[in-house]
Amino acid sequence: MYVASFRIFKKFTVSKLIYARMSTASDYLKEKTGLVLGVYTADNAEYLKLTPTAQKFNEKSNGILLDNIKLAGPAVDKGKGQVFYNLGSQFPVIAVVGLGLDGADYDEQEDIDEGQENVRIAASKGCRMLQEVGVSKILLEGMGKPEAAAEGATLGLWLFQEFKNKDKQKKIPQLELYGEENAGERAAWDKGVIKAQAQNVARKLADTPANHMTPTIFAQNTSELLTALGVKVIVRDKTWAESKKMGSFLSVARGSAEPPVFLELHYSAAANKPITLVGKGVTFDSGGISLKPSNKMDEMRGDMGGAACVVATIYAVSLLKLNVNLIGLIPLTENMPSGSATKPGDVVYAMNGKSIIVDDTDAEGRLILADALYYAQEFNPQLIVDIATLTGAIRVALGSPACGVFSNSTPFFQKLQRASAISGDRVWRMPLWKCYSKGLTGSASSDLLNITKGPPGRGGSCIAAAFLKEFVPKGNWMHMDIAGVMETSEKLPYLAKGMTGRPTRTLVEFISALATSGA
Template structure:
């Protein structure tokens, strides 16, 4: 989908040749569009168009409007959350005609951030997965033209950022949505190499031999039960001077999670293809960086493997040695994400990072705590935590800071190793974060538990692309 921003007088907008025309109606109205304003006024008299974001008024064959379908949608006070609600409501009215081109009238009062949120929500609503369908239908909506009476330059940066964010989020969705036999560790490595063909990008892929030399015993333990070879992916975006310390993003890349010997229940196990959503989000961020080219250095680390119950698989009670030298008693093989992440966090030290953020569908406990609204945020550094929280608020990709009191680590004690990989049911998301914190002491560190926000179940089953928007907003704020 392509976004355009064009300066037009309102009378010319009504004559634009588009399949549907959407008028973003602000709280204070849009009086210069007299034909539209009259319809809104009449609808209000019958309480059919209230002053609430997401209220819609639909007209077919409206006199004076070239587009066959006219949709007026209330955008409330212009908050990003209002914009998202308005986009969803508008698309529900438009999607039935399968438009290829869409015109959007932008009122002068609408802030650039609200317009960006509207555009992103529209892209999210109109997205559909097609890769493994035998007869995929082409995406109907291919072009969105935003019309403003003000110079296009005022809104162009917001639209350009929305376009870049959309590309990154849709790449993250694509890889998380793919069936596990179409998204193996090798496939992820190929996707990373393809990204690295862009300017300022580099990619290195390590296999079992290199990982073994590094001493990544925890990562290898998870991978040893799978016939699919592990891959350790290192992506680099060099947008600033070499002397500038990078931000390192670490994405959990479990391309399918059976639970290993601690086998998961069969119901909904197919959704464990989404267990590499952290890795997918890192790929998505780098796709967006390639478009926006901010002045910052970023490293992406993706330990990628399946977690399978083979005869060679790691067993409950096994003790392995991590890259850091710490020994780990594996009490539950279904707590495998933290095992691959801990070696990646140790590997991150070599970059002397300004900050390290790991992203993982780590615990069901976080789903219980926060549901699907906010990702769990854990951080060893208050400044980093505040910056990530604010990036979530600004982007609408929300997170919430959780505790990291040392007392939570008590449950991770082991008689047979330096640490156990689980700490019991109580505060499961916190004890998982405390485990990771042991391996992230050399730099400011944050952990995003996206188990509740990375995908949707049920009839709307599919990846959300979160937290690409949060991470990009954070990185832009640091550039």
């Protein structure tokens, strides 16, 4: 290990040197390999410590790496980086990124493993810097946490550019692990790549425009993706839903020219009871007759983010070959206004026989989930988890750092919370108190209302969860309201602008822990 104290000096000389190197680099680097190395730093900008891999590289290069870092000044703060050219090694370009303090671990106050999150951010930063200068291949050291490094890099290099002119699309370099490795490091790296690739699957599904991601197209894409991995994919049509008396689900689909689809996915690799994942699959949400404002309505192409996470999670679990049984249930529909659309005040019947007054057609997610949750119990699961971009109220409550979770099982929630601390994609438990149900069940003319008549936004996410609870009369259940984490924000620097695919990695980590424990 190497610890160095240094002063800031020769900035002007170094700036000229770096500029000269950059000016001749772009064309030269197109078919070249870049390297990303890490350094630990402290807040006082006087401490710098190379990772073991970076230290070995520095020794082999006769100290030239460390010399250049010191000359460039305190620019390797946590999450930031420097790019160096032509340091006399086999790599024409090297990115050095700051990892923060060595030994960072779980922070109870923040409820996150800061060491792993620091690695994700640094790996993403370094790889993006090399992507910008045009290298075709990137070697990334594991930074002591190869799974997190693989996640940050794989997430950071990807962006949705499906409909951009091919000549203007950013090139995504090939990514490989660098440095001496053992079997454990390689396995961790491979797991991280799979988890991040799965989240990228969810990002792509959610960001695809609604005219290119109808319920039918979503089902086709899912079938192509998962069938090749041995997952059983069953595509149910409107007639099947009618035979199951899913009137709540079908009421949302009435206003759209696109036929609804109920997607059923089976991954079977264990003898125990299945875990059932239910994903909200509204491929476009106009609000129906209760029309949304036009401002930012285009973002409602991502209202199937829960469905995308279910597909992505099963994709990752299949590649990881986890010893678990998973069932994915995805009601798919558009929510559109038309002459045949459900009107505010209409009464519909759910699969469990309960009547529902639909006072707000923009509260449609709970309507399609109601039938899916009730149907889920036919499989006698050990746990039902629904994932849905359900309410704007959860965004008001928590913002983008965490998704809200409502659960009737403290043990399962605690396991999910631990998984989220590891993944860096946090969850926060919200209340399922009886008081939230009172306004929903107080109608004189029906069993349920789909909204309450109170002031808008007050406890809205809790009221929506209380509605869903009416369709889970027994068994363990968790509801994840992911509306607040649907899109990117400055809180996650390793995700490019667009839909996030969150909380895919948290779900994969959670299910992986359950599979390991034999649950």
